[in-house]
Amino acid sequence: MATTEITISPEEVKASSGTERVPDPCIVVIFGASGDLTKKKLLPALYHLEQGGLLPEKFAVVGVARRPLTDEFAKDMREGILSGGGVEDGDSKLDEFIAKVNYHAMNFDDADGYTKLKALLETLDKKYGTNGGRLFYLATAPGYFAEIVHQLGAHGMAKPEKGTVRVIIEKPFGHDLQSARELNDDVNQVLSEDQIFRIDHYLGKETVQNILVFRFANGIFEPIWNRNFIDHVQITAAENIGIEGRGPFYEKAGALRDVVQNHVMELLSFVAMEPPVSFGAAPIRTEKIKVWKAIQSIPLEDTARGQYSAGTIEGKPVIGYRQEDRVDPASNTETFAALRLEIENWRWAGVPFYLRAGKRLAKRATEITIQFKQPPLLLFKDTNGSGKCDEIQPNIISMRIQPNDGISLRFAAKVPGPTMQSCPVNMDFNYATAFGVSSANGYERLLLDAMLGDATLFAHRDGVEATWALMTPILEGWAATPPKDFPNYVAGSWGPKTSDALLARDGRKWRQQ
Numbered sequence: 001m002a003t004t005e006i007t008i009s010p011e012e013v014k015a016s017s018g019t020e021r022v023p024d025p026c027i028v029v030i031f032g033a034s035g036d037l038t039k040k041k042l043l044p045a046l047y048h049l050e051q052g053g054l055l056p057e058k059f060a061v062v063g064v065a066r067r068p069l070t071d072e073f074a075k076d077m078r079e080g081i082l083s084g085g086g087v088e089d090g091d092s093k094l095d096e097f098i099a100k101v102n103y104h105a106m107n108f109d110d111a112d113g114y115t116k117l118k119a120l121l122e123t124l125d126k127k128y129g130t131n132g133g134r135l136f137y138l139a140t141a142p143g144y145f146a147e148i149v150h151q152l153g154a155h156g157m158a159k160p161e162k163g164t165v166r167v168i169i170e171k172p173f174g175h176d177l178q179s180a181r182e183l184n185d186d187v188n189q190v191l192s193e194d195q196i197f198r199i200d201h202y203l204g205k206e207t208v209q210n211i212l213v214f215r216f217a218n219g220i221f222e223p224i225w226n227r228n229f230i231d232h233v234q235i236t237a238a239e240n241i242g243i244e245g246r247g248p249f250y251e252k253a254g255a256l257r258d259v260v261q262n263h264v265m266e267l268l269s270f271v272a273m274e275p276p277v278s279f280g281a282a283p284i285r286t287e288k289i290k291v292w293k294a295i296q297s298i299p300l301e302d303t304a305r306g307q308y309s310a311g312t313i314e315g316k317p318v319i320g321y322r323q324e325d326r327v328d329p330a331s332n333t334e335t336f337a338a339l340r341l342e343i344e345n346w347r348w349a350g351v352p353f354y355l356r357a358g359k360r361l362a363k364r365a366t367e368i369t370i371q372f373k374q375p376p377l378l379l380f381k382d383t384n385g386s387g388k389c390d391e392i393q394p395n396i397i398s399m400r401i402q403p404n405d406g407i408s409l410r411f412a413a414k415v416p417g418p419t420m421q422s423c424p425v426n427m428d429f430n431y432a433t434a435f436g437v438s439s440a441n442g443y444e445r446l447l448l449d450a451m452l453g454d455a456t457l458f459a460h461r462d463g464v465e466a467t468w469a470l471m472t473p474i475l476e477g478w479a480a481t482p483p484k485d486f487p488n489y490v491a492g493s494w495g496p497k498t499s500d501a502l503l504a505r506d507g508r509k510w511r512q513q
């Protein structure tokens, strides 16, 4: 059954989305504004909010970076917005929006630059009527996060007399437990926790938020969402791209830090959390942290790591990780990580969760698979035939985060004909078909929420530290025992054999994406 009968027009989606909240006047100040993130994601997201009438009328943007750009900056941002699609060049609304985009050149560690920035913001307050409201966005390398926050504090921009000041901090937030704690201590010296918005753009994705709606707005799933009915859970975050020229960054990061500590652990918490008392920042963040804290340490034998060698992706040859630009030819950085863990609480005791993330895998697919236990008696086990119907398969709910966002349920159906043969079939819900819109880029929702002061979809200090507390011993264990078999998977495959072995040991296997 495809759920396309429930089609909802984009107008209805907008009217029912509950996002008709418009933030107070403010200036969005982006540090690191000449970088990729600002042009490709942040400005297009801000403009989409403007198009949807979701930005305050009294609004401006200031980009801050080192190079001396002036008019080129606005021109570059216009290009970024146009290449994001959904707008024509010459659109008067785009012209009005671009007229509010300003640029300030400074070095992040130059005190005088902050004095001048403050003066510029005060001038813009008068021009646009933004009344001291600020959303600072730190889209910089992580080494600058603490410095910028301190300078904002030292120059009276963190707690001004008028308006509300909030600060979005990009990932990665720390590179292990100690550095995350230090960074938290540093920024908390200047900002209160309710001013800090640690962003993970995955949480802005509709499909991630839909996990909560699916679980808690439907009566039929929650009663079976526990150890009595669920055999195990798999979370896959697979990319087929490589490191895209970001060698120096990736050499220090690796798959566990880059994707598992944040995106994958966030997905895990949404799948496993208890129902919050309400849909508010504090109840949701509390329940998520309880999940991470219920995970006992993850022994090294429950982990697998890998690094890709040269191979083929979509029919084209690609080089191995060690041959990538600015990567050590003997690098031990993992481009693949898999974990098996258990959540030791009443709901999940005894249910394994298998997580994997990697680059240059067979395909791009982020998906959560909930595999249910087999029925207690397999009535039809002797009557199945050949091909994909040859064995009774367990029920599966799979939540596709990207691409082809949606949810499907696999169940058995009788094959037409005189014998009692069953075959697995899928009921499928697809975002684009059901709602007539594809799910938005996460940054729109998150920028709007931060302007509104809604921290529900942002990481809390305790949550960041809880996930690092789980990852750090693995990172230390891996560092202490350098891999002997790297590279150990071919680009275009599904990762190293050790990842399959992690499930095979329990009599299970990764679901084919």
Ligand SMILES: NC(=O)c1ccc[n+]([C@@H]2O[C@H](COP(=O)([O-])OP(=O)(O)OC[C@H]3O[C@@H](n4cnc5c(N)ncnc54)[C@H](OP(=O)(O)O)[C@@H]3O)[C@@H](O)[C@H]2O)c1
Binding pocket: 031, 032, 033, 034, 035, 036, 037, 038, 041, 064, 065, 066, 067, 106, 107, 108, 109, 138, 139, 140, 141, 142, 170, 171, 172
């Ligand atoms: N790119 C993405 O899609 C993406 C996705 C998720 C997270 N992130 C995170 O977002 C952050 C930014 O990413 P990005 O790709 O935009 O980075 P990027 O392309 O490397 O840009 C870095 C920016 O910082 C500025 N900068 C560096 N040192 C400076 C200094 N001393 N003083 C003033 N400006 C300085 C650069 O300005 P100049 O060019 O003028 O030197 C540039 O604007 C990173 O933390 C990254 O991990 C990025």
